[in-house]
Amino acid sequence: MSAIEKPQDKEEVTYLEAIRQAMWEEMERDERVFLIGEDVGAYGGAFKTSAGLQERFGKERVIDTPISETAIVGAAAGAALTGMRPIAEMQFIDFITCAYDTLVNFVSKSRYRGNGGVPMVIRGPSGGGMTAGPFHSGNPEASFLNIPGLKIVAPSSAYDAKGLLKAAIRDEDPVIFIEHKFLYRRIKEVLPSEDYIVPIGKADVKRKGTDLTIITYGAMVWTALEAAETLAAEEKVSVEVVDMRTISPIDEDTMLESVAKTNRVIVLYEAPLTGGAGAEFVARIAEKAFEYLDAPIKRVASLDTPVPYSPPLEEFYRPNKDKVIAAARELLRY
Numbered sequence: 001m002s003a004i005e006k007p008q009d010k011e012e013v014t015y016l017e018a019i020r021q022a023m024w025e026e027m028e029r030d031e032r033v034f035l036i037g038e039d040v041g042a043y044g045g046a047f048k049t050s051a052g053l054q055e056r057f058g059k060e061r062v063i064d065t066p067i068s069e070t071a072i073v074g075a076a077a078g079a080a081l082t083g084m085r086p087i088a089e090m091q092f093i094d095f096i097t098c099a100y101d102t103l104v105n106f107v108s109k110s111r112y113r114g115n116g117g118v119p120m121v122i123r124g125p126s127g128g129g130m131t132a133g134p135f136h137s138g139n140p141e142a143s144f145l146n147i148p149g150l151k152i153v154a155p156s157s158a159y160d161a162k163g164l165l166k167a168a169i170r171d172e173d174p175v176i177f178i179e180h181k182f183l184y185r186r187i188k189e190v191l192p193s194e195d196y197i198v199p200i201g202k203a204d205v206k207r208k209g210t211d212l213t214i215i216t217y218g219a220m221v222w223t224a225l226e227a228a229e230t231l232a233a234e235e236k237v238s239v240e241v242v243d244m245r246t247i248s249p250i251d252e253d254t255m256l257e258s259v260a261k262t263n264r265v266i267v268l269y270e271a272p273l274t275g276g277a278g279a280e281f282v283a284r285i286a287e288k289a290f291e292y293l294d295a296p297i298k299r300v301a302s303l304d305t306p307v308p309y310s311p312p313l314e315e316f317y318r319p320n321k322d323k324v325i326a327a328a329r330e331l332l333r334y
Contacts, residue, residue, distance in 0.1 A: 013191060016184035018158035019049050019123075022165035023087060025195070027057050030085060033169060034061040037072055037089030046091050047125060047184055073099035073122060077107050080120040085169060090124030093178055094138035107174045108149030117172045123165070125181035126154075127219055127270055128318050132181075134306035137314075139218075139271035141247050144176055145280060151200055152247040152277075154178040156221035158189045160245055163198030171200065178247075180219040187222075203251035205258065209240030212328055213258040215281055216268040217244040220319060224268055227324035237332065247277050255281060256289045263294040264331045268319055273301040295334035298327045 013021065027033045034057075035050055041064040044051035054062035065072050069090055076086035090096050096103070103122070111117045128137040144150050153168060153175060155161040161179065168175035206221060207228055214224040221243045228239035242258050244251065259265050265285060269278040282297050300319045308314045 012188050013158055014185050015158045015161050015187040016047060016049055018162035018191060019165055019179060020051065022162045024053060026166055026169045027061060032083060033085040034063065035087045035089065036063040036065060036076055038065055038067055038091045040064060040089050047181065069095045069098035070102065073102050076120045077102060077118055080118045081115065085119055087121045087123060087169065090122065092136045093124035093126040093140060094135055096122060096124065096140060103150065104147050108147050111149065111173065118174050119172050121168045121175050121177050123177035123179060126178045127180040127182055128307050128314055129182040131309060131311045131314055133309040137307040141178055142271055142275055142277045145248055145277050151175045153200060153245060154218040154247055155245060156218055156243050158187055159191060160198050162191055163196055164200065164245065167197040167200050182219050201246045201249040201251055203242055203244045203254040205240060206243045207241040209238040209262060211238045211262055212264040212331060213240045213242060213262045214266045214268055215242045215244065215255055217247060218270065220268045220270050223319060223321055223324060226321045230321065230325060231328055252284055259285055259289045260292040263292055266298045266300055266324065266327050268300045268324060270302055270318060272304045273299060274304050276301050295331045298331055300324050300327050
């Protein structure tokens with residue numbers, strides 16, 4: 001399929017193509033939907049997530065901007081207040097921090113100040129594993145977790161990426177949509193031909209188990225699944241993997257139900273350990289499922305440093321399968 005063709009049914013598509021399909025289909029469904037960002041139009045996006053959209057929908061709905069995330073988010077917020085449905089792309093999600101003031105002090109609070117909701121999506125690539133260094137490998141979700149009024153999603157699969165992005169575009173409030181760049185061209189699956197959404201705020205059990213739970217999201221879901229497979233094959237350990245999919249609002253029910261079943265839990269996330277979104281998962285488990293725990297809750301996350309550029313150092317810095325297996329063994333021995 002060429003970049004300018006409409007998405008086709010029954011084709012195995014990548015995580016990246018699932019995102020492109022979601023935007024294409026929502027722009028066809030609703031003329032209020034438009035895309036704004038750096039290089040999203042003529043170039044088709046830095047990672048080609050918007051390839052072909054400007055040819056199909058025109059420059060008024062696929063808008064190239066200067067390098068100013070503050071301007072991109074501000075323009076999108078204003079458009080949303082006038083009834084449009086903007087998708088604001090951050091070329092790398094790290095640079096969403098340039099628009100932090102707008103998101104925190106206006107967008108998130110607009111409904112509560114009587115101005116109405118701001119139905120916009122802010123999306124962009126996150127994460128490491130690509131040796132992109134400290135300015136293009138960030139995982140800033142925890143920076144927004146403490147801001148009521150903002151929803152945060154982080155899909156791990158092509159199915160979830162498409163369904164969650166469609167749900168985010170249709171939502172009446174702002175959604176931060178975090179795409180992991182390491183998954184863009186590595187994860188593939190055949191998607192349903194019919195229109196579908198994945199509900200925001202609902203976790204998914206990606207693998208059932210009885211001995212230990214791994215709670216995670218984004219690219220770390222695949223790390224968890226790899227560790228689970230190795231533990232099952234080598235040590236006959238049954239690991240349940242819970243993909244939160246949405247970081248805010250948190251699906252407590254699915255998370256706590258799994259912990260109550262397995263009695264041991266690892267919380268796995270790629271952001272630095274201290275203050276990560278996983279720390280909030282840990283707090284809720286400790287508050288509401290303490291009596292089910294047979295061992296302390298264990299976190300596996302990145303080191304509390306900027307992301308190294310050197311490939312060996314980045315591998316040392318980030319969580320990986322071996323680190324998860326080591327944590328699991330420690331819990332199982334407790």
